[in-house]
Amino acid sequence: MPPKPHRILLDRVSGYADEAAAYMRRRRVARRPFARLYYANGRSADHAFDSDSGAELFVAAGRLLEVAGKRPKP
Amino acid sequence: MPDAAATALAPGDSAQGALAFLTEMSPDLRGAAILAADGSVLAASGEPGRWGEDAAALFAIADGAGGESVEQVHVATEQGEVFALRHEGLAVVAVAERFALASLLFFDMRSTLRNLAHTTPSTSEGGESRNGGED
Numbered sequence: 001m002p003p004k005p006h007r008i009l010l011d012r013v014s015g016y017a018d019e020a021a022a023y024m025r026r027r028r029v030a031r032r033p034f035a036r037l038y039y040a041n042g043r044s045a046d047h048a049f050d051s052d053s054g055a056e057l058f059v060a061a062g063r064l065l066e067v068a069g070k071r072p073k074p
Numbered sequence: 075m076p077d078a079a080a081t082a083l084a085p086g087d088s089a090q091g092a093l094a095f096l097t098e099m100s101p102d103l104r105g106a107a108i109l110a111a112d113g114s115v116l117a118a119s120g121e122p123g124r125w126g127e128d129a130a131a132l133f134a135i136a137d138g139a140g141g142e143s144v145e146q147v148h149v150a151t152e153q154g155e156v157f158a159l160r161h162e163g164l165a166v167v168a169v170a171e172r173f174a175l176a177s178l179l180f181f182d183m184r185s186t187l188r189n190l191a192h193t194t195p196s197t198s199e200g201g202e203s204r205n206g207g208e209d
Contacts, residue, residue: 068120
């Protein structure tokens with residue numbers, strides 16, 4: 001017996017939602033800290049954490065994170 | 075809320091409004107500051123002095139890292155994400171939660187600075203000369 005049409009639609013939407021959730025989970029797990037600079041001519045450059053310039057950028061960013069503090073709970 | 079703590083400095087009524095707008099548009103934002111062409115803080119969500127110093131340090135390091143003036147900076151750490159943008163002679167620095175959507179936040183920051191530059195033409199003029207000097 002074929003499934004009802006609305007079940008097909010619901011299954012498809014749930015499938016997309018599951019895929020998106022899995023992508024976000026993988027992104028959270030796999031993402032590493034990075035420092036990226038963008039220039040006016042459209043060029044961009046990544047600076048690794050263990051490079052001199054990268055380390056300095058992370059220190060400067062850390063100070064700004066301190067200044068901003070934690071987001072208050074709603 | 076960062077917008078509740080927004081501190082306005084002269085001539086920053088419009089800057090304070092722009093900062094409040096940016097905070098409202100970006101729910102992931104923890105805090106931000108808008109800087110004038112000379113590096114002075116127009117509005118900040120917290121201590122303006124520290125925002126000014128640390129933002130200047132970030133831009134100086136970023137400029138030195140590539141040997142030319144940067145337009146955007148994005149640093150993602152385990153504790154949060156830092157975004158900085160120069161546009162129309164003004165600059166904005168924002169700190170957001172991890173995994174904030176960078177493209178959306180940069181878009182909001184850019185439109186905030188564009189609106190602010192058009193409401194305060196004198197600030198924009200000063201910024202153009204500053205950018206010209208840096209390039």
